[in-house]
Amino acid sequence: MTGASSERTGSQERRILLGRISGAFGIRGEAKLESWTEPRDAIFRYQPWILRDAQGNETEVRGVRGKLSGKFTVASFPHITDRDAIEAMRGTEIYVPRSALPPPSEGEYYWVDLEGLRVVTIEGVALGTVSHLFSTGANDVLVARDDERERMIPFVQPQYVTSVDFDAGVVTVDWDPDF
Structure with missing residues (x-):
């Protein structure tokens, strides 16, 4: 990324x-x-x-x-x-x-292209939209915000981020909505 x-x-x-x-x-x-x-x-x-x-x-x-x-x-x-x-x-x-900027390689993303995409769990629970991403050194972190809260999800594929669909405008994550 x-x-x-x-x-x-x-x-x-x-x-x-x-x-x-x-x-x-x-x-x-x-x-x-x-x-x-x-x-x-x-x-x-x-x-x-x-x-x-x-x-x-x-x-x-x-x-x-x-x-x-x-x-x-x-x-x-x-x-x-x-x-x-x-x-x-x-x-x-x-x-x-x-x-x-050149097109990203297969399986890579520019952070800017992810900003604004909807974030949903694999069960279909909406977690908000991608506000921004940041790096911790160990891995990148996707920040999903909705009206009530902010969630920080490690951008680790496929463990937590299972898919990115630009056509649908959705990032699907394997993440507990209560976390």
């Missing part, structure tokens, strides 16, 4: 949040990134980027190049060669259109 959060605005295609600019790197206008792709430098494969600053202003950027440098993911933006310009971008979020 691949983690990333998403959003959809108006009639626009769903966007995937892949990272954030965390500051300047060096003096030539390179940026340090927080990248949530795996591996971290895979973020450069998915373009164009839609950069959203803290005020909600958006800019589309193509041709961003980058590399790993120790513990940092470093990006070079076209036409930016000034450290101060990058520092002004600190906190800017990096989105890509969902269509920029």
Whole structure:
């Protein structure tokens, strides 16, 4: 499974949040990134980027190049060669259109594609909808919410998650509704 959060605005295609600019790197206008792709430098494969600053202003950027440098993911933006310009971008979020991502492999899912699906038990008991997923390190966890409660279900196939049916919009789980 691949983690990333998403959003959809108006009639626009769903966007995937892949990272954030965390500051300047060096003096030539390179940026340090927080990248949530795996591996971290895979973020450069998915373009164009839609950069959203803290005020909600958006800019589309193509041709961003980058590399790993120790513990940092470093990006070079076209036409930016000034450290101060990058520092002004600190906190800017990096989105890509969902269509920029390749199709997942058989039996794998992008978290964003699961969000909003109905969750039902193998007995047909409704548990709500997929709110989000998160990783614990040991395994991923699906969070199903309804009006009354939130359930955290390990995303372990086929033990707990028995099927995902995108056509029907349903994730079926082998889970006690009272748990």
